Amino acid sequence: MSKSLDTIYALSTPTGRSAIAIIRISGKNSYKTLKKISSIKKIYPNKATLSLLKFENKPIDQVVINYFKKPKSFTGEEMVEINCHGSLAVISKISKTLDLLGLRLAEPGEFTKRALLNNKLDLIQTESLADLINAETDKQRSLAISNLSGKLSLFIKEINTELGFILAKVEALIDFSEEDLPKNTNKNILEQKKNIVNKINKELKKSKISKPIRDGFLISVVGKPNTGKSSFVNLISNKEISIVTSLPGTTTDNISSVLDIDGYKCTFIDTAGLRKHKNKIEEMGIKKTKELMLVTDLSLVFLKKNEVDLYRNIKNKILIRSKFDKRKNKTSNKKIIDVSSVTGYGIKRVLSLTKQKLTKKQKNEPVFSRERHIMTMKKVVLELKSIKQSDSLDVQAFKYREALRLSMDINQRFDIEDILDIVFKDFCIGK
Numbered sequence: 001m002s003k004s005l006d007t008i009y010a011l012s013t014p015t016g017r018s019a020i021a022i023i024r025i026s027g028k029n030s031y032k033t034l035k036k037i038s039s040i041k042k043i044y045p046n047k048a049t050l051s052l053l054k055f056e057n058k059p060i061d062q063v064v065i066n067y068f069k070k071p072k073s074f075t076g077e078e079m080v081e082i083n084c085h086g087s088l089a090v091i092s093k094i095s096k097t098l099d100l101l102g103l104r105l106a107e108p109g110e111f112t113k114r115a116l117l118n119n120k121l122d123l124i125q126t127e128s129l130a131d132l133i134n135a136e137t138d139k140q141r142s143l144a145i146s147n148l149s150g151k152l153s154l155f156i157k158e159i160n161t162e163l164g165f166i167l168a169k170v171e172a173l174i175d176f177s178e179e180d181l182p183k184n185t186n187k188n189i190l191e192q193k194k195n196i197v198n199k200i201n202k203e204l205k206k207s208k209i210s211k212p213i214r215d216g217f218l219i220s221v222v223g224k225p226n227t228g229k230s231s232f233v234n235l236i237s238n239k240e241i242s243i244v245t246s247l248p249g250t251t252t253d254n255i256s257s258v259l260d261i262d263g264y265k266c267t268f269i270d271t272a273g274l275r276k277h278k279n280k281i282e283e284m285g286i287k288k289t290k291e292l293m294l295v296t297d298l299s300l301v302f303l304k305k306n307e308v309d310l311y312r313n314i315k316n317k318i319l320i321r322s323k324f325d326k327r328k329n330k331t332s333n334k335k336i337i338d339v340s341s342v343t344g345y346g347i348k349r350v351l352s353l354t355k356q357k358l359t360k361k362q363k364n365e366p367v368f369s370r371e372r373h374i375m376t377m378k379k380v381v382l383e384l385k386s387i388k389q390s391d392s393l394d395v396q397a398f399k400y401r402e403a404l405r406l407s408m409d410i411n412q413r414f415d416i417e418d419i420l421d422i423v424f425k426d427f428c429i430g431k
Helices: 030-037 088-100 110-117 123-133 138-148 151-175 185-215 229-237 280-295 347-358 371-385 393-409 417-424
Strands: 008-011 018-026 049-055 058-068 079-086 217-223 255-261 264-270 298-302 317-321 336-338
Touching: 008 088, 008 110, 018 030, 018 088, 018 110, 030 049, 030 058, 030 079, 049 088, 058 088, 079 088, 110 123, 123 138, 123 151, 138 151, 138 185, 138 264, 151 185, 151 393, 185 264, 185 371, 185 393, 217 229, 217 347, 229 255, 229 264, 229 298, 229 347, 255 347, 264 347, 298 347, 317 347, 336 347, 371 393
Parallel strands: 217 264, 217 298, 298 317, 317 336
Antiparallel strands: 008 018, 018 079, 049 058, 058 079, 255 264
């Protein structure tokens, strides 16, 4: 028997003691199961109802029940939500009761997978829902909710419609090439193709910020020993994550701290001080620092004096001199920012400049949020750009058909088990 025919259940709130917990049930036996354990004689759809849960005439808990009749539910199936008290004992008892009644514990993301297969969500919205659940910053939330609301799906639909119209025109030229057709028809088609390419490229350009929004930025904090790197990381983290002493070489491994800067996830990595190493462990730490500087999005370079030339090969950097509370005198070099991790002087300026160097101002959120979307649409653009006026109509039709197929793949639901596996591995049980 197919798993999709099972009636499933899962705890949809975090495990642990809480005031309220929500247990979801979905499948053809949802209503029948509810009738077996509820004290309510008649249960109305879409109406919250107070009820006593019981099994074998023994009370379990007083709960609030929501029943959603097929197809007007999240999954498109008969569905029940039980709002019970959030003690481990209550959750465990309800779960065991549902097991005894023949229900199966849902797999990770199975509720959402059923919503996808029952046309309640499309694939893009499903991915966006996973992104929304995993959002750590406001920018991640904003990008996810935009596509969950259908922004990307609408864009892809428009592109597919336009490609479909062009393909129909090309095939008409093939079928009626001997008859009277409007002049410059083929030229007009190529102009329409150019407009589609420009529309996609415009969104691809905006989407350069999508990956950083989803994955965050990596920022290395580098410099010689005792230049204030660890004190800076401790201050912006609002806790001591790095050891701070007057002895050089106390940081021998990379220590990271995650910060939300105006909605952007930024991971600051405190690194080993750059100097001639004194031992094998320090040597390994310095090697890691040099490797990290090559792959991070930005380096905060802490200077001892004015050794700017030592870091000339670092492309994206901010030059900093710390311990301003002790030095008092400002640095003459305008490219260097004075800071103090004791008084907080200059810290806001560093964080503001960090965001400025990592991001570009955009009026609108990017449409493409995942690498899969971006790579697919780049293939569509390449296919469209390969179409020349000198190509035969058969060749043009073939290439338009291929571009349309690629574009439609972004939101296909079937014959994509490899994609579905990737999508749903990010979901928690109960969603």
